[in-house]
Amino acid sequence: NAGVMQNPRHLVRRRGQEARLRCSPMKGHSHVYWYRQLPEEGLKFMVYLQKENIIDESGMPKERFSAEFPKEGPSILRIQQVVRGDSAAYFCASSPGTYSYNEQFFGPGTRLTVL
Amino acid sequence: KQEVTQIPAALSVPEGENLVLNCSFTDSAIYNLQWFRQDPGKGLTSLLLIQSSQREQTSGRLNASLDKSSGRSTLYIAASQPGDSATYLCAATGNQFYFGTGTSLTVIP
Numbered sequence: 514n515a516g517v518m519q520n521p522r523h524l525v526r527r528r529g530q531e532a533r534l535r536c537s538p539m540k541g542h543s544h545v546y547w548y549r550q551l552p553e554e555g556l557k558f559m560v561y562l563q564k565e566n567i568i569d570e571s572g573m574p575k576e577r578f579s580a581e582f583p584k585e586g587p588s589i590l591r592i593q594q595v596v597r598g599d600s601a602a603y604f605c606a607s608s609p610g611t612y613s614y615n616e617q618f619f620g621p622g623t624r625l626t627v628l
Numbered sequence: 629k630q631e632v633t634q635i636p637a638a639l640s641v642p643e644g645e646n647l648v649l650n651c652s653f654t655d656s657a658i659y660n661l662q663w664f665r666q667d668p669g670k671g672l673t674s675l676l677l678i679q680s681s682q683r684e685q686t687s688g689r690l691n692a693s694l695d696k697s698s699g700r701s702t703l704y705i706a707a708s709q710p711g712d713s714a715t716y717l718c719a720a721t722g723n724q725f726y727f728g729t730g731t732s733l734t735v736i737p
Binding site for chain 1: 662664669670671672673674677717719724725726727728729730
């Protein structure tokens with residue numbers, strides 16, 4: 514059973530470009546979470562999704578950031594018009610049910626560098 | 629809002645020593661608490677999950693305890709090895725998943 518997959522592992526963008534980060538949950542997992550880890554800071558929750566639904570996006574910046582988890586295919590975290598402050602490691606996790614009772618399994622992360 | 633604190637921020641011990649990592653949280657209304665390990669430049673590996681109704685969980689040389697009333701969890705590592713060197717994170721699950729800033733552990737051969 515493959516773990517949580519994220520791609521790309523490293524992504525370099527220039528200011529103003531768009532970044533698309535992909536996450537494929539573990540087989541059988543229908544709940545996906547995105548986190549951001551800024552340099553020298555802890556992990557911060559961004560968004561919680563189930564298939565075709567955003568459950569909780571209270572940690573997402575109000576502008577430029579969006580996330581989706583379509584019926585088919587991976588979850589996508591999209592950052593429009595990136596700025597240097599977006600440089601961070603973005604982690605995806607998945608669980609078979611709600612995180613209240615289920616262990617979360619993390620992917621290896623995507624390290625975004627904005628030049 | 630839940631705040632999760634981990635002390636110490638960094639710890640260096642000689643190989644073979646037993647050690648305790650601390651995690652405290654401000655809101656005791658949690659569903660569970662999870663301990664992770666993060667190696668440099670890598671993702672998180674889940675170590676132990678303690679449900680709110682449980683007091684402790686054990687896996688090999690690791691033992692995690694949970695005291696909801698005092699807002700504390702500890703991760704005990706027995707007979708430490710150089711391969712245990714990593715950053716250890718705790719996360720409290722309430723209406724969201726709140727991470728501590730981690731304890732960076734170095735085990736010296």
